[in-house]
Amino acid sequence: IGARAQAKDGKVLADMVWMRDISSAAKLLIDLSGEGDLPEARDLHLRGLLDALPFPIWLRDNDLRVVFTNQAALSQRVAGPDDEQAETARDEHRPVTRIQELQNAGETRSFDVTECPLAGDDGDEDDDTEKETGGLIGYAFPHGSGENPAPPAAAEPAKLPPHAAMSEAVLKGLGTGIAIFDHTAKLVFANEAYRDMWRLDADWLAEGRDFPEILEHLRAERRLPEGPDFRAYKMEQLAMFDDTEGAAQSDPFGDLMHLPDGRTLRAVAYPMPTGGLALGYDDVTDQLDLESSNNAQDAIYRASLEHLAEAIAVFGSDGRLKFWNPAFARLWDLGEDVLGPQTHVGDFVEATRPLAATGGDWDAKKAHIISAMTRREVTRDTIERADGRTLEFVNAPLPDGGVLIAYTDTAAASALSPSPDPAPPGEDGDDIAGNT
Template sequence: MSGVVAAMRRNLLSCTSLARHGLLALAAALSAASEPAFAGDLTVEQAISVWFNFNHQEVAVLTTALALVGFSVVAAILLMHTRVRATRTELGLRANIAGLQDQADRLRALLFAEPQILIAWAAGENRPQISGDTSLLISPDAAQNSPQRILAFGTWLPPEPALQMDHAVDALREAGEGFLLNLSTSNGRAIEAMGRAIGGQAIVRIRELGGLRRELAESNLRYKTLQEETELLRDFAAAAPWPIWAKSTEGNLRYANTAYVRATEGASVADAIQRNLELLETEQRSDMSRTLNGNSTFNARLPIVVGGERRIYDVQAVKLAGGSAGIAIDASEATSLRAAMDRMAEAHRRTLDQLSSGVAVFDGQRRLAFYNESYRRLWGLDQAFLDANPDDSSVLDRLRAARKLPEQPDFRAWKAKLHEAYRAVEPETYTWFLPDGRAVSVVTTPNLEGGVTYLFDNVTESLDLARRFDRLTRVQHETLDNLVEAVAVFGSNGRVELFNPAFAKMWKLSAESLKEQPHIETVEAWCKPLFDDLVAWRTLREAITAIDNRAQVALKLERKDGSVLDCMTMPLPDGATMLTFQDISDTENVERALRERNEALEAADQMKVDFVHHVSYELRAPLTTIIGFAHFLSDPSTGPLTAKQAEYLDYVTKSTNALLALTNNILDLATIDAGAMKLELGPVNIEKAIRDAAEGIQDRLATDRIELKVDIDPSIGVFIGDERRVVQVLYNLLANAVGFSPHDAAVTISAQRSEHRVTFTVTDSGPGIPPDVKDKVFDWFESHSNGSRHRGAGLGLSLVRSFVELHGGKVRVDSAVGQGTAVSCDFPIDQNAHRNAAE
């Protein structure tokens, strides 16, 4: 039994040994097939031969053994094979990554070899990746703390380039539109910004231009600017209404605008150039060529036939490097005007020759340019001397040598003062008392084109008459001043010419106010507090202002203070009227005087209506007729007027205009007081209203040398109101301010707008309003002459308050004696809202 077991053990060991050798052979064969390097010295053929050298018995035993380890061996081999390949692949990838990293480092070094910035936006991301030297555009501290500040283009670019950059980046990110911009930073650096869409990313590269690239960019900018300027000049030349052309050195037409084509009757610009159409005639072109060949600019006024009509043109041409260029400007109208001016000047010369006043005109070089015969006879100068055009100083020296000038202790200083007229703006008037007893009135008037016009009048007789008249007037004044009766003399124009102290005292009037020569209607207004009988005053007005049927009028006046006056009007030979009052109160019954006074008070309202009715229908219509005939007489078509006639006609026009304005003011106040005034509401342009009001006082501003200052915001806009009445309010305020302002002062008008109202303020630097008068300045017929040069009827400020309150506004007066006056008017912005609130 033990022998059998031993035999089986030997067989098993043999099988094991065979299996080991078989496995080694199989492994060698498999390894040789897959990895020859792991087969040692055994080749594939040898391994296979070893494998097949086993006899069939050994194979059978081996098959049994292999069944135990087959799957394990195969699995081990496959696992080993996979691990080896993975190891080799990993080693290859590591080598490739290292190579790519080296290549990327080389490319990055090459990319940032010059200063530049890369900004990359990945698809769908808003925050970009920023690379490069951001301190190129922003400060190093800001670049280190927040590179994203580079995206705030406005911090390192001017406004317009920053906006251009924003738009270009937005178009790149949204639509992939590339761009290339050459820009200048705020600190003056020239940069290039390029944007491209690459690999699904929006990339912007910014780099500083230097060297050739910078010069190229600047050249491109200059080229673009020159191109734009060239296009602009071409468009201007094409649209210009004057013929413009350019020619080559050979004289061929190279350029022509539309006006040139029309003037030469060409079909088009190309047709004019092709046919070489000429604007000038042959002789004119020859003159131009000779001038240009002499390197001079050609400038001449030439007749040119255009459209079958001969017209005058100012032709200018210049020589250029490649030829010449010219332009022709129509001067026909200027030529006609100059000829008309020459004819007018000649007519003026003939007119001046007929004047009795001596006229001498000296030009800008102070040489005698014109004189009339009256001038020569007045001074007894030799005609040959005057025709030689002597200068002003020579004429004065000759007159002084002949003792025909006023004796002066310092003749040089006197002459220098007289010659200040050459630098003056306004005319000056002098009176020269000559050694021969004559008196000459001298008026020096500066000419607009330079020089001075002297006007001489012999006023010897006039001054003598004036002296005699003055003596007579003083006698009359002394006589009137010592009369017990109140006496006032009204001229033919209805204004006070003379009065005695008894007249001012009887009617409690200011002597200073009466010296301003007020009209009878103004005097009536002042006297109404004592006597307001409309019929009596109308009778007195008609007696004073009547032209025909002038007769004496006797009235008995019972005044409100209980006094009774005998009144008498006496027509005087010179057209004036003497009005006398005598107090006869002691002879009248006091009780009757009081009763009549009460009746007068009860009839006050009816008197106002009758007065306005009379002014409207009895005074306004004749005034309109007088004004119409005055304008008709002043029209040159009716015939020439003498100087005195023109002067009298001017007095008539001014007086009737003043009376008509006063009548209109009274009518407006009466209409407002009666509640019949209706506003014509609409949008009121504040700036235009101020301008229209200021236009009405321009003559007074110039006369009184007052400066008008306007302080408004140009965008102040409009408000709802009656534009005509607003302008009337502003005009009255300005007229009042100018009247109380001293010479060379300033009047300011301002307008301010708030949420609910518009406030107009007129400020002057006049004497101010005393506190006791301040409450009366807006009353009817209240007129205070304290510091005023223009005496009025006292209705302007009354109209101001009435019109402003009719709009629903208010008027304020801020004034102190000696510190000027400021009048403010508040107008509601919306009249509809104001009326609704009032209701």
């Protein structure tokens, strides 16, 4: 398969040729583990580009088998989550987007999942009954992120080679700005999000710009991160193009860009196997603001918990200690040699044995305590300690799978409780006093 990229004036920008052996493609079945060969996705140019994107993308054949997944799909394990959705998209020859609850990094999150059919090579264009797709492209974004574009009505345009059709369905209109430069740093592709993100004119880019020209233009418009030495910054950026030959095994690299207009972009560069770079940009301003707000709120919560008289501890979903306040350490007389991020709930209970063991079968009591501490429902109990103190125990499950444990010394709590107010005049107390 071959394709030529040209500017509007007919100037040739790049020639691309793909060759692959597809004799075993019909027997291929790839699962999310990513094991096995990928003869249906050998084009290193496109594969490198798709792997550089920060959101999950997968490709199905016409039998709905997943034959390619990018690195984001493999790491987040959301590729091809719903065969029924894919079947609907294939049979009705239209993109289908649905909200799905998927496991991601140990949490259940909502994703906008799209399955989009690609134009096939068989059948009459005017006869829908004979129309057959050339497989499907799927992609997913966190629900509510505003980044998942409505898929283009791509089932109807003129038929394209599979790689061009995939590029059209995935890259056009994405919220991620994508720009591809060849080994000479000439721009060979830029999507609309890239132009909008950097406020670049499409006609100006189409004149055959290179990376240094774009940097100079952005500097003149004050759209690049400000620094004391632009020449050094420019040379550092151009150095990314060095030694990109044979970069098929190279990992993507990138950094955050803090722009003068207050936006923060996450930039990722992926070396292309034949030289050049694919650059991706995401606006993460709102995400960072939210993280900063959450961190500030978390600091307030921690400061509040540390000054409580109650002994407080939080164990994560893995059973490891995540937080404890000074009252917790004092109550159980535990030092830093016991309390730490790797302390398991079982280790903690064992460390309390000198105070918690009051006779009987310790192993049975220990199992009972651990069960009460890790139960996924609010649990209240009373603990009689070996030193004679009585503790009230509360376990409160947390949304992330962890548990919050609180201990209150009932004797100390009673001592701090205010005594009842004396009876006001006219009540029984005054009557008794008046009759004496």
